[in-house]
Amino acid sequence: MPLEQLIAGDEAGADQEFLYTLNFGPQHPATHTTLRLVLTLDGETIVKAVPDIGYLHSGFEKLGEDLDFNQYITIVDRMNYISPFGNEVSWHHTVEKLLGLELTPRCKYLRTIFAELARINDHLLCVGANALDLGGLTAFLYAFNEKEKIYNIFEAASGQRFHPSFSRVGGLMNDITDDVVDLIRNFVKTFPKPHADVTRLLNRNRIFVDRTKGIGVLSKAEAINTSCSGPVARASGVVRDLRKDEPYLAYPELQGSFKVVCATAGDCYARYLVRMEEMIESVKIIHAAVENIPSGPVNIALNDKMTIPDKTATYRSIEGLIQHFELFMWNRQWEPPVDEVYGATETANGELGFYVVSDGGGRAWRARTRPPSFIHFAAFPALIEGHQISDVPAVLGSLNIIAAELDR
Amino acid sequence: MPSALETLATKFPGAYTTSVFRDNQRVVVPSDKAPAVLFDLLKCLKDVCGFDMLCDVAGVDYLNYPNATDRYAVVYALTNTTSGERLFVKALANDPDPALPSVVAFWQGADWMEREVFDMFGIVFTGHPDLRRILMPTEFAAHPLRKDYPLRGRGERHNFPTITRSES
Numbered sequence: 001m002p003l004e005q006l007i008a009g010d011e012a013g014a015d016q017e018f019l020y021t022l023n024f025g026p027q028h029p030a031t032h033t034t035l036r037l038v039l040t041l042d043g044e045t046i047v048k049a050v051p052d053i054g055y056l057h058s059g060f061e062k063l064g065e066d067l068d069f070n071q072y073i074t075i076v077d078r079m080n081y082i083s084p085f086g087n088e089v090s091w092h093h094t095v096e097k098l099l100g101l102e103l104t105p106r107c108k109y110l111r112t113i114f115a116e117l118a119r120i121n122d123h124l125l126c127v128g129a130n131a132l133d134l135g136g137l138t139a140f141l142y143a144f145n146e147k148e149k150i151y152n153i154f155e156a157a158s159g160q161r162f163h164p165s166f167s168r169v170g171g172l173m174n175d176i177t178d179d180v181v182d183l184i185r186n187f188v189k190t191f192p193k194p195h196a197d198v199t200r201l202l203n204r205n206r207i208f209v210d211r212t213k214g215i216g217v218l219s220k221a222e223a224i225n226t227s228c229s230g231p232v233a234r235a236s237g238v239v240r241d242l243r244k245d246e247p248y249l250a251y252p253e254l255q256g257s258f259k260v261v262c263a264t265a266g267d268c269y270a271r272y273l274v275r276m277e278e279m280i281e282s283v284k285i286i287h288a289a290v291e292n293i294p295s296g297p298v299n300i301a302l303n304d305k306m307t308i309p310d311k312t313a314t315y316r317s318i319e320g321l322i323q324h325f326e327l328f329m330w331n332r333q334w335e336p337p338v339d340e341v342y343g344a345t346e347t348a349n350g351e352l353g354f355y356v357v358s359d360g361g362g363r364a365w366r367a368r369t370r371p372p373s374f375i376h377f378a379a380f381p382a383l384i385e386g387h388q389i390s391d392v393p394a395v396l397g398s399l400n401i402i403a404a405e406l407d408r
Numbered sequence: 409m410p411s412a413l414e415t416l417a418t419k420f421p422g423a424y425t426t427s428v429f430r431d432n433q434r435v436v437v438p439s440d441k442a443p444a445v446l447f448d449l450l451k452c453l454k455d456v457c458g459f460d461m462l463c464d465v466a467g468v469d470y471l472n473y474p475n476a477t478d479r480y481a482v483v484y485a486l487t488n489t490t491s492g493e494r495l496f497v498k499a500l501a502n503d504p505d506p507a508l509p510s511v512v513a514f515w516q517g518a519d520w521m522e523r524e525v526f527d528m529f530g531i532v533f534t535g536h537p538d539l540r541r542i543l544m545p546t547e548f549a550a551h552p553l554r555k556d557y558p559l560r561g562r563g564e565r566h567n568f569p570t571i572t573r574s575e576s
Contacts, residue, residue, distance in 0.1 A: 098430075342432055368468070
């Protein structure tokens with residue numbers, strides 16, 4: 001978009017020649033991702049911020065109409081690529097709601113554990129990168145050290161570190177082995193120490209607190225009115241967490257093991273604190289879940305004709321082979337009702353929802369995503385106005401804007 | 409306190425139909441009534457029924473959809489943050505000038521979501537303060553999530569104007 005067009009409607013300082021315009025991004029180390037801000041400045045104070053997005057728009061939702069329910073998982077992975085498994089859970093939660101599937105208890109627990117690991121991963125990146133932007137390299141390194149362990153768990157479970165594409169309609173790609181359980185147990189045991197280290201490094205760090213406290217304040221009314229969700233809304237006092245309010249997967253059975261973390265200040269520091277505490281709650285969920293993983297199959301039964309059979313069944317039994325072809329031939333596949341459904345789960349960034357319209361085929365007619373980053377970034381100009389230009393990284397980091405999810 | 413649907417039934421009789429699928433309670437406003445009724449209906453849902461959060465605005469194109477009567481739909485996913493209740497208001501619209509009233513006046517969050525629906529489907533939200541394209545470039549002529557727009561595009565990317573080093 002040409003610069004003249006963006007600032008054309010700017011009455012705030014049109015006749016005041018001391019205001020000047022600064023282009024922030026699309027390539028800037030503090031944005032971490034590709035987004036652009038056009039800032040109107042009075043000295044170092046931001047009078048107006050106009051976001052310009054779309055640099056990473058790659059038509060994910062159009063692809064969702066072309067790929068089937070299982071194939072689209074690879075695209076969903078790349079939305080919020082910091083916690084891809086959370087997106088997979090959300091997508092298949094909606095698809096299974098459409099198909100009317102009830103998962104096996106084992107699959108529910110495994111998905112819950114991996115979704116919580118993804119949440120910790122996302123919060124670690126957010127907290128670490130936020131600290132890095134504000135000058136705290138040590139906390140960043142501690143956080144990334146732990147992220148590496150989570151990637152190891154995903155690698156052991158699915159064979160992929162970054163984009164596991166692990167979930168399938170009606171189950172998971174494969175069951176996990178005991179090694180994975182050991183890795184998760186080990187992570188649960190060791191994680192509190194580095195978490196406490198980061199807490200001690202940042203919570204009372206003079207520079208960090210000065211640069212985050214009272215910056216980018218989002219009131220409770222504003223948070224609701226601008227549709228914010230997740231840690232951003234909870235840091236403003238909105239007590240809403242889909243894991244408690246609309247429990248899905250194994251959360252109904254794990255209600256006693258975690259609390260909803262909230263703050264009232266609504267500033268960057270509150271958002272940081274909420275994320276730190278949520279990691280502890282996630283560890284509690286994982287701890288409770290990993291010791292109680294039910295036995296039994298991970299996929300729903302073969303004769304339901306919904307899940308991809310494992311390779312043994314495909315190669316050794318005629319039912320398995322038929323089922324395999326039924327799901328992979330583009331004129332067969334699933335037969336969902338001709339209807340539409342909205343399903344949402346609580347991912348690390350907030351409520352990630354999908355609105356799936358089905359025409360009765362194996363591909364979605366429309367796969368609308370409700371991207372939390374997009375909605376949080378819409379609230380960004382109001383948060384930053386009146387603050388200094390050096391506060392831009394602090395506020396951007398605390399909202400955890402992931403541009404791939406922002407633009408899709 | 410009467411439920412949201414009871415309140416709507418007394419205030420807007422005959423202006424909509426309801427349906428339920430799984431846990432989604434839907435209110436469908438037909439295309440001939442939507443431009444006149446939708447604004448007041450959503451205002452009533454916000455002010456009287458307590459749906460204080462607009463969770464999502466989704467556009468859908470029903471071109472060649474089985475048994476479809478209208479071309480477009482815009483689905484407003486409303487949430488009551490106090491009770492956790494959800495309601496889906498689906499407003500239908502048709503060519504040649506699909507237009508619906510904007511709800512930015514009630515929910516600030518609708519600003520970008522309506523811009524996205526406009527960008528992707530070309531549905532105009534009348535009364536929107538700043539209805540510009542948001543994800544696609546300003547020069548882009550089509551609305552890419554419409555069903556008559558091909559998956560691989562119409563060569564826009566291939567023919568995108570570029571500046572060579574000598575011209576810059």
